[in-house]
Amino acid sequence: xxxxxxxxxxxxxxxxxxxxxxxxxxxxxxxxxxxxxxxxxxxxxxxxxxxxxxxxxxxxxxxxxxxxxxxxxxxxxxxxxxxxxxxxxxxxxxxxxxxxxxxxxxxxxxxxxxxxxxxxxxxxxxxxxxxxxxxxxxxxxxxxxxxxxxxxxxxxxxxxxxxxxxxxxxxxxxxxxxxxxxxxxxxxxxxxxxxxxxxxxxxxxxxxxxxxxxxxxxxxxxxxxxxxxxxxxxxxxxxxxxxxxxxxxxxxxxxxxxxxxxxxxxxxxxxxxxxxxxxxxxxxxxxxxxxxxxxxxxxxxxxxxxxxxxxxxxxxxxxxxxxxxxxxxxx
Amino acid sequence: xxxxxxxxxxxxxxxxxxxxxxxxxxxxxxxxxxxxxxxxxxxxxxxxxxxxxxxxxxxxxxxxxxxxxxxxxxxxxxxxxxxxxxxxxxxxxxx
Numbered sequence: 001x002x003x004x005x006x007x008x009x010x011x012x013x014x015x016x017x018x019x020x021x022x023x024x025x026x027x028x029x030x031x032x033x034x035x036x037x038x039x040x041x042x043x044x045x046x047x048x049x050x051x052x053x054x055x056x057x058x059x060x061x062x063x064x065x066x067x068x069x070x071x072x073x074x075x076x077x078x079x080x081x082x083x084x085x086x087x088x089x090x091x092x093x094x095x096x097x098x099x100x101x102x103x104x105x106x107x108x109x110x111x112x113x114x115x116x117x118x119x120x121x122x123x124x125x126x127x128x129x130x131x132x133x134x135x136x137x138x139x140x141x142x143x144x145x146x147x148x149x150x151x152x153x154x155x156x157x158x159x160x161x162x163x164x165x166x167x168x169x170x171x172x173x174x175x176x177x178x179x180x181x182x183x184x185x186x187x188x189x190x191x192x193x194x195x196x197x198x199x200x201x202x203x204x205x206x207x208x209x210x211x212x213x214x215x216x217x218x219x220x221x222x223x224x225x226x227x228x229x230x231x232x233x234x235x236x237x238x239x240x241x242x243x244x245x246x247x248x249x250x251x252x253x254x255x256x257x258x259x260x261x262x263x264x265x266x267x268x269x270x271x272x273x274x275x276x277x278x279x280x281x282x283x284x285x286x287x288x289x290x291x292x293x294x295x296x297x298x299x300x301x302x303x304x305x306x307x308x309x310x311x312x313x314x315x316x317x318x319x320x321x322x323x324x325x326x327x328x329x330x331x
Numbered sequence: 332x333x334x335x336x337x338x339x340x341x342x343x344x345x346x347x348x349x350x351x352x353x354x355x356x357x358x359x360x361x362x363x364x365x366x367x368x369x370x371x372x373x374x375x376x377x378x379x380x381x382x383x384x385x386x387x388x389x390x391x392x393x394x395x396x397x398x399x400x401x402x403x404x405x406x407x408x409x410x411x412x413x414x415x416x417x418x419x420x421x422x423x424x425x426x
Contacts, residue, residue, distance in 0.1 A: 039396045086376075093373055100357045109336045109359060166356070173377075312361075316337065319361035 030231055035161040038104035046230055049223065050160055051105050052121070053232065058098035059116045059123035063297050065091045067131040068140060076134060083180050084137060090177065094170045101162040117302050125283065126213050128291030135188055135195075135202035141181015143203070143210040143248070149174050150244045151214065154234035163232075182251070189256045196256075203252070204260040211275075212283045214241040245273050339388040340366040342373075344380040352384050360385075 022041035029036060036042055065088050072088065075081035099109055115121040126144055131137065152174065155167040188199035215221055215237040227233035235243075245264075252259050263276035285291065337359040343352035355374040360366035366385040374380065394402055410416045419426055 037396065039393070041397075089372075090376070093376065096358060096373055097356060103339070103357075169356075312337070315361040315365060319337075319365070322362060 030159050030229075033231070034159075035164065036159050037161045045226075046232075047105050049227060049230070049232065050163065051102055051107055053227075054098055054102040054105075054163055055107075055112050055115065055121045056123060058095045058102060058112065059121060060127065061091050061095035061098060063116075063123045063127045063301060066297055066300055067127055067129070067293075068137055070131050071134060071137050074134065075137075080184070087141070087177050087180065090173050094173070097166040097169055098163075101166040104162045113305065117298070117305065119289075119298065122287075123297075124213060125286045125291060126209050127297060128286050128293045129205070129209055130292050132205075133198050133202060135185065135198040136206070138181045138184035138188065138199065139202035139206040141177050141179075142185055142251070143181075143206045144213070145174055145177040145181060146248065147210045147213040147244055149178060150240055150247070154240075157231075157234060159231040182255070185255055185257070199255075200257050203257050207260050208278065208282075211241055211245070211278055212280075214238075214244070216280065216283075242272055245275050249273050337361045340370070340385045341388050341391065342366075342370040343384040343386070344370075344374055345382040346379060347381055352382065355379075357388060 023043065026036070026040070026042055026046075028034075029040075036046075068084060068091075069088050072081060072084050075084050099112060102112060103109060112121070116123065126147075131140070149171065152167055152171055156164055156171055158164040158167065185199050185203070188195040190196075215224075218224060218236045218238045221237055224233065224236060228236070248259065249264065261276045263274060265274055267274045286294070289295075338361075339357055340360055340363075341357050342355045344355045345352045355370075358366065358369050358373055360369050363385060367383060370383050370385055375383070406412075
C-alpha cells in the first residue's frame, strides 16, 4: 500500500515515533466510533484480522451457492425456481461485494481464490452439510440465513468502512432470502402429512448446525476480545446465539414445527429461552474437514474455476484486441 | 495467457433522474463494456439505478489521508464563508 511504503522511507527512530502517533490516531478514531478507510494507517494485526474475516465471509457466500443450486433443476414450480435462482445469484453478488471490500486492504482476487482452493482460508462450516430434500432449501433460508442476518446486522456498524458498507447492501438482500425460506417451510408444513414430515426433518437437521454458526462459546473464542476492542465485532458469540434462539422459538410455533431440543424452555428470570448443550465435537470435526461435504464443496469450486478459465482468457483476449483496434483507429 | 486479475473498476450509480451518480463499489472486468454489464448485474439487481458510470480504479487520483489536516486546513479559519457568521438585526425578513 502507498501509505505503508511511505512509512518505510523514514529512519528507524522517526519511523517508531511516527507509528506511535499513527497508532494513537487509529485508537482514538475507533474509540470515538469513527470509521477506518482503506488508505488510513492501521495496525498490521487489524488488517490481517479483517482480511481473514472478510475472506472467510466472501468464500462462504460463493460456496453457499452450491447446496442450494443443487435444487434449482428440481424446484417444484416455476415460481419457486425463479426465486431460488434469484437467491443463488444474490449469493454470488454478496461474494463479489465482499471480495472487493477485502481487496481494499491490499490483497488480490487471485490470491483470495487461490487460498480458498488450497484450503488455506476457510468458509463457514454450515455449507459442509448436504441438502437432502426440497425442504432443506426452506430450512437454509429460515435458519441459516436467519443466523447469518443476526450475525451480520451488527457488522453494518463495523469500524472498517468498506466492510460496513458491503454489509448494509447484503443485509437488505438477506431479508428476502429468509422470508422465502420461511414461506417455503410454511407451505410444506400446512401441506400433506408427508410434506409436513419433510419440513420437520429438515428443521431437525439444520437447527444445531445453525446454532454453531455463531462460533465457539465466548470463553473459547480465539479472536473475539480483540475484535470487540477494534469494533469489528459488536456482540459476543453467545449473545448473538441467544438472540437467534429467542427469535426462532415463536417463529417455529407459527410454522407448526418443533425445534429438536428437549431443554428448550422459557426462563422467566433471565427473560430468554434456555437451550441444551451444543455438540462442539461435531463442530470441530466439520471444521477440520471431516464434515459430510467438505471434499465435495472444494472439488466443485476448483472445477468451476478451472472450467471457467477459457471464458476469462477469451474475455481478456477480446479486450486486448479491442484496445489495439481503438489505438489503430486513433493513430 | 497471463494468469493475473482483470483490472479493477469503480462503479457509480444514479438511483433516479435528478440525483447525481454515487459510488456503489468496485468490480473486476476485462474492458469497459464488460465492466458496465457486470456492474448492472452486481449493483442494480433490484432497480437501484437508471444510469451507471464505470471508471478504471487506476485512473483515480485521490488526496492522501495523511495530509488530511494541512490539505483541508485553509477552509477551517474562514467562518465568514458561512451565512451564520453575520449578525442581522431582529425583525429583518427574507435574509
